[in-house]
Amino acid sequence: MDVIPDHPWVDSANGAAVRIAMTVAARGAGLEGRLRRVTDERSGADGEVEVALDERQGLIHADLSLGANVAAAGPLRANTGVSSPGVKLHGGGFIVTREEAAALLPLPLGEGGGEGSPAKVPLIREYRNGRDLMAKSRDVQVIDAFGLNAEQLRERFPAVFQWLLERVKPERDAKSDSKDGAGYAALWWQFGKPRQEMRRQLVGLPCYIATVETAKHRTFQFLDASVLPDNMLIAIASNDAAWLGVLSSQIHVEWALAAGGRLGVGNDPRYNKSRCFETFPFPSDDTGLTPALTERIRQLAEQLDAHRKARQAAFETVTLTGLYNVLDKLRRGEPLNAKDKALHEQGLVSVLQSLHDELDAAVLQAYGWNDLGAVPWSDEAARAAWTEALLERLVALNAKRAAEEAAGTVRWLRPEFQDPARRAAAATPAPQPEQAGIAGVETEAEAEALADVTADNAETLAETSATAPAATLTQPWPSTLPEQVRAVAQLLSASPAPLPLPAIEASFKGKGPWKKGLPRILETLEALGRAQRVGGGWRG
Known part of the structure; x- marks a missing residue:
């Protein structure tokens, strides 16, 4: 085996701004081989790149490296559920300057989160991306209508509603021909990826740790809880x-x-x-x-x-x-x-x-x-x-x-946050949006708009997980989507160990091709922070 794990693209003038890996292998040759790394590179006048390589022999791992097999390290349960990328806007119209924010909300910035939301936050928040942290901050804010349906937004914050209607909705509508695009267009006043799991992780924290996803220098810093992180930041909930x-x-x-x-x-x-x-x-x-x-x-x-x-x-x-x-x-x-x-x-x-x-x-x-x-x-x-x-x-x-x-x-x-036993005892509901479900929208937006998996329902799920015994008998497969979501969530919460898909299927009985929709429901619960993949199974 002959491997170069990282090499410059040799024709950047006519190609993408990327780097490549090169691997040559022969059948039956095993994983022992030669690994060459770029030690120096210089661009020529005609776009070519001259590189210098060093060479090592040994066992080549899955990440095209020698030595310590870091690629073999698996995720630890102790570290799960406390990190997330920031929100993904899918529309520049959400970003506002301080002057624009003051004009939209001349009084205190208002509260989003919807009626009865466990954690109310300002409708217009501080917003930071990777460049803000590593270079000079833009000092911008962002309209965050998470937890409000369109009618609530229009009734309570009409100027903000009109701002988004004119600046975000046209862009979403223009890209609605794909399945994901249709979902984003249907919920045009919401971020494309509101990161509900991240919001749940950050509830009650005065600040959190952030790092830029792609950066020359790996640094970590505290951000105040008032700051909403961009998709290119990783938020660590501590x-x-x-x-x-x-x-x-x-x-x-x-x-x-x-x-x-x-x-x-x-x-x-x-x-x-x-x-x-x-x-x-x-x-x-x-x-x-x-x-x-x-x-x-x-x-x-x-x-x-x-x-x-x-x-x-x-x-x-x-x-x-x-x-x-x-x-x-x-x-x-x-x-x-x-x-x-x-x-x-x-x-x-x-x-x-x-x-x-x-x-x-x-x-x-x-x-x-x-x-x-x-x-x-x-x-x-x-x-x-x-x-x-x-x-x-x-x-x-x-x-x-x-x-x-x-x-x-x-x-x-x-x-106190990660341990299921402590979490069930505390029965703390996660913040949920109060939006009506939209039939046929099969995206993350659908997951965050499911009408029956709201804050009220989340409290029921938390109580169920604290009291329900592990399910051992089959139960009828519910007829409606909200009931199906609730039933699967309760099953996972009641189980003391992760359940593989066949075990989840065996816990229900129904007519028709109902099993085909089960993976989609599990993905929906995962997006809502109500399920987590563990190895080959699922847990609540």
């Missing part, structure tokens, strides 16, 4: 700075670089929450994490977050990308040019470096891996060896955590 510290450490950054992909002609790392976050084994008491060490990590993370934000507030020219560009040069011992020196002074980058160094040391101690020592930034070969040793240990810890979970021990990150 206000605990200890989480922020572990995620901001080089220990997690190296894992994210190895587990995630890369995107675009810039070859920027991509943070896939399923691969980078849900597989990551956090330190715990079994690795050496103590309450005192947790507090130390928490304090360092708070200082790191405050330092960066203070420097950005003091100087408009200071951006996170700029700070970390200079930090990279300091770490590698490279000379700073005049622009770098100015940014170093404005951003106090040496302070940033010291905070990261102390944070890395504290997190390594939390894992019991002090023997690895500090990251050897200025020595590429030594750093590669350091990273390889780190990844091998993290892969082993992931396997240990998976075995623990299979035996019934789950080290929940937010036990």
Whole structure:
């Protein structure tokens, strides 16, 4: 086998701004082979790209890598249900300036969420995307009518209704010829992907952790709960700075670089929450994490977050990308040019470096891996060896955590929110939109518009999950869609273990091809945050 996992597109003038992987294999040759990596690339005058390659031999993993098999790491239950991409607007008309927002809602910004919604939020909210976080913020807001049907929006906020009617609806109607497009057009005043699961995760938190999905530098920071994240941000539902510290450490950054992909002609790392976050084994008491060490990590993370934000507030020219560009040069011992020196002074980058160094040391101690020592930034070969040793240990810890979970021990990150037993006892309903169901709309929009899976019904489901025994007998398949959704949700909530599709089918009896619609109902419940895929099964 001969593999080049990452190579520039050689004719970017006439092709897409992408990078490619190349694999050559022969039948029966096995997975041992030669892996070549690009170490240097230079663009020529005619669009060609000259590359330099290094070469290694060994067992090639599924992610086209050698060494630690990060691709084999599976998602951990302890990490599930607390991360999500932000909302996807499907219409630029939702975005407004502060002046436009003030004109639309001259009094207090109003409340969305619908009557009886468990968590009311302003109708016009702060809105941030990846560029806002890594470069200079646009300082824009967004109209978020989640939880309001069209009649409620028109009656309570007529100016906002007209704004969206004129600026969003025409765009949605023009793209309504596809199945998804029809769903978005039917619910034109709502975001294309409102991210109900994310909203449920963030209820009650004063702030949350965010990272940009695709960025040159992997950074994490707190965002206030008033900020609605864009689709290109990953929201991690915790206000605990200890989480922020572990995620901001080089220990997690190296894992994210190895587990995630890369995107675009810039070859920027991509943070896939399923691969980078849900597989990551956090330190715990079994690795050496103590309450005192947790507090130390928490304090360092708070200082790191405050330092960066203070420097950005003091100087408009200071951006996170700029700070970390200079930090990279300091770490590698490279000379700073005049622009770098100015940014170093404005951003106090040496302070940033010291905070990261102390944070890395504290997190390594939390894992019991002090023997690895500090990251050897200025020595590429030594750093590669350091990273390889780190990844091998993290892969082993992931396997240990998976075995623990299979035996019934789950080290929940937010036990009061994630643990089904605690959640059922609390019986806290999730925020749900109050919109009438629209027949024939088979998209995420349909899932979030199903009339009978609303806040009132969610409370019933929560009570059912807390009291109902595991289903052992078959029951009649309901005749209406809302009843079908409720029945499947109750079955999953009552089961102590994930149920594969055949077991769910065996729990009901009915006439006609009713089983064909069952996968769609499970996907709908997943979109509503009422079901989750676990291995080959489903759980509530």
